[in-house]
Amino acid sequence: MTKELFYLEKITKIYRRGREEIKGVDGINLKIDKGEYISILGPSGAGKTTFLNMLGCIDSPTSGKLIFNEDNGDKLDLTDMKENRLDEFRRENIGFVFADFFLIPSLTATENVELPLLFSSDKKVEQDYSKKVLETVGLGHRLTHKPLHLSGGEMQRVAVARSIVNRPKVLLADEPTANLDTGNSEVIFNLFEELNSKGMTVVVATHAEELARRAKRIIFLLDGKIVEDKGGR
Amino acid sequence: MNFFTLAVKNLLRRKIRTTLTILSVAIAISILFSLLAFNRGYEKEMKKELAYLGYHILIVPKGCPYEAASLVLHGGKFPRYLKDEYVDEIRKVQGVKESARLFMNSETDSLSKETKIYFGIDQDYLNFKPRWKFKAGGFFTNDHSVMIGQYVAESKKIKLGDKVKALGEEFIVAGILEQTGDQDDGFYFLPIKTLTRLSGKEGLLVAVPIKVDDLSKIEQIAEKIRAAESDMNVVSMKEVTGAIMGLVSSTRVLIYAVVLIAILVSAVGVLNTILMSVFERTREIGMMKAVGSSRMDIFRLIWYETFIVCMTGGLLGSFLAIVGSSIIENFIKKLMPYAPGGQLISADLLVIIISVLFALIMGILAGIYPAYRASNLRPIEAIRTE
Numbered sequence: 001m002t003k004e005l006f007y008l009e010k011i012t013k014i015y016r017r018g019r020e021e022i023k024g025v026d027g028i029n030l031k032i033d034k035g036e037y038i039s040i041l042g043p044s045g046a047g048k049t050t051f052l053n054m055l056g057c058i059d060s061p062t063s064g065k066l067i068f069n070e071d072n073g074d075k076l077d078l079t080d081m082k083e084n085r086l087d088e089f090r091r092e093n094i095g096f097v098f099a100d101f102f103l104i105p106s107l108t109a110t111e112n113v114e115l116p117l118l119f120s121s122d123k124k125v126e127q128d129y130s131k132k133v134l135e136t137v138g139l140g141h142r143l144t145h146k147p148l149h150l151s152g153g154e155m156q157r158v159a160v161a162r163s164i165v166n167r168p169k170v171l172l173a174d175e176p177t178a179n180l181d182t183g184n185s186e187v188i189f190n191l192f193e194e195l196n197s198k199g200m201t202v203v204v205a206t207h208a209e210e211l212a213r214r215a216k217r218i219i220f221l222l223d224g225k226i227v228e229d230k231g232g233r
Numbered sequence: 234m235n236f237f238t239l240a241v242k243n244l245l246r247r248k249i250r251t252t253l254t255i256l257s258v259a260i261a262i263s264i265l266f267s268l269l270a271f272n273r274g275y276e277k278e279m280k281k282e283l284a285y286l287g288y289h290i291l292i293v294p295k296g297c298p299y300e301a302a303s304l305v306l307h308g309g310k311f312p313r314y315l316k317d318e319y320v321d322e323i324r325k326v327q328g329v330k331e332s333a334r335l336f337m338n339s340e341t342d343s344l345s346k347e348t349k350i351y352f353g354i355d356q357d358y359l360n361f362k363p364r365w366k367f368k369a370g371g372f373f374t375n376d377h378s379v380m381i382g383q384y385v386a387e388s389k390k391i392k393l394g395d396k397v398k399a400l401g402e403e404f405i406v407a408g409i410l411e412q413t414g415d416q417d418d419g420f421y422f423l424p425i426k427t428l429t430r431l432s433g434k435e436g437l438l439v440a441v442p443i444k445v446d447d448l449s450k451i452e453q454i455a456e457k458i459r460a461a462e463s464d465m466n467v468v469s470m471k472e473v474t475g476a477i478m479g480l481v482s483s484t485r486v487l488i489y490a491v492v493l494i495a496i497l498v499s500a501v502g503v504l505n506t507i508l509m510s511v512f513e514r515t516r517e518i519g520m521m522k523a524v525g526s527s528r529m530d531i532f533r534l535i536w537y538e539t540f541i542v543c544m545t546g547g548l549l550g551s552f553l554a555i556v557g558s559s560i561i562e563n564f565i566k567k568l569m570p571y572a573p574g575g576q577l578i579s580a581d582l583l584v585i586i587i588s589v590l591f592a593l594i595m596g597i598l599a600g601i602y603p604a605y606r607a608s609n610l611r612p613i614e615a616i617r618t619e
Contacts, residue, residue, distance in 0.1 A: 058523050058612040084527060091525025098616070102520035106242040107234075114234050119526040162524065 006032040011064035013050050024050035026224035037196040039212035040205040042221035048205035049174050056094045056172045057086045095163030097173035101155045103147040109158045110143045116166045133161045153184025173204040240537035254506040258546020261499035264492050266554035266588040267561040270578045287361040290455050292441040293466045314437035322461050328454040331444035333357035336425050338432045352420045353428030369393040370408035376427045378407035384418035400431040500599045507539050507603040519615025532608035539600030547592020
């Protein structure tokens, strides 16, 4: 039986530029089940990043409801949550992968992966877990290397390892292969598939149609609206 | 990895900038440290020096009593004099245990520009100097014998029995004093009668030091002496100490102002450095928020960075002040109206604690704004920042 993880109702995000109002996302209704692998496709300006940011609670919708269903059955209204609770929610449930990697140059690959654990209140996390995660993404031989000495693909794999080190329920990736060549893009998407096969919900916003089509569900966005939802319930 | 190591690694990303900021803190703290250490050392040495003098009361000519007292301490030419017969009147005052006649003159060599200070004394003066020990020889043997301080003997390479010239006449060295650690090391001591004659001031004195038999009655005895003769100034050494410390206090206000400005400049420097670092890392902070850091986590991280800069600067500044204390001491001595001999910078544990504590407070205050600013960044805005 599938279990609903996110429930989005008329989610809208309006940006104001002077007197002009721009709708980044326009009245999206959507349900995302636990363990789904979703690709968000669409041209630049379609609202993919805005949608992902709101799902990951680093941006808030102008209107609408965003509900997250916890394992114990509790429904969290993310649109009505205080900032410190949102920090906690992100820490416990969301993993983010960005196009620009955002690795800290002075830290080694292991230390970069450890970063979310530093902010975690869960002291039970094993000390060497970050190393294990790096081995999972195929970087067991690059543990002590700093970003400067890693290739683009390796840097993104470190970023993926960082996003999953706190065992989130959802992995959100915003154009994760925008700065990578075909070979490395392939590796990253293989990783997403592997993580999804282990039960993690994965939502990827991308321009790369071919890679996006590997997902079980594909959502097409245009002008902030869902124009097609392939593979959804 | 913990917050502390992360903060250190962040600071090491801009090594030159961090080093310069630490140096600015170190300089400010070393000035503060030196001043605190100097304050403690100065007062201690000042009291020690006045205690070495062995005077309880000093009688000096009319005029500014503190200027005269300072001349007695430093040595030099006096503008006014006391009459010799006052000594007999003073000795009659009840409570006066010891007294002596003092005369002073100086002579500057026209070629070397060196100044010799001549101190005219008689046998009575030895009652005020129980700690004097002779390295060679002893007290005057005749009217043309001289005793010299240890510094004079060493710097001029004068030995016992050598002839030295003073105010146009020759004297035989009858005694060389052991080091006293005060102004006596630099004096030529001549028989008072010879010195007054050579100075053309026969029957005149520059000061009469007095020892009393009961220390608790210094002020009453001073009053009695004042009543006995009005043409002189009677100052207790307690008053001299108070007056000099008063002069020092006004100088101290100026130095405190300089220190305060140095610390303020340094604090603004720290604030600027950390704020710049926050601006440069805005996107990184956005990422940290996206991966779950709280406002408090970011605040703590930035605050640690400020704390590390200030504490390192504080410890380095204290270390530099201890190492360079002699240079700093000479510099401060020039600013002071009167500086006693001996080591004036007395750095004890309390001075170290106060200085480091000051650096800590500076770190806490300078870190508040950048830390607040960083912690209040909204993740989405931070990530979007170019």
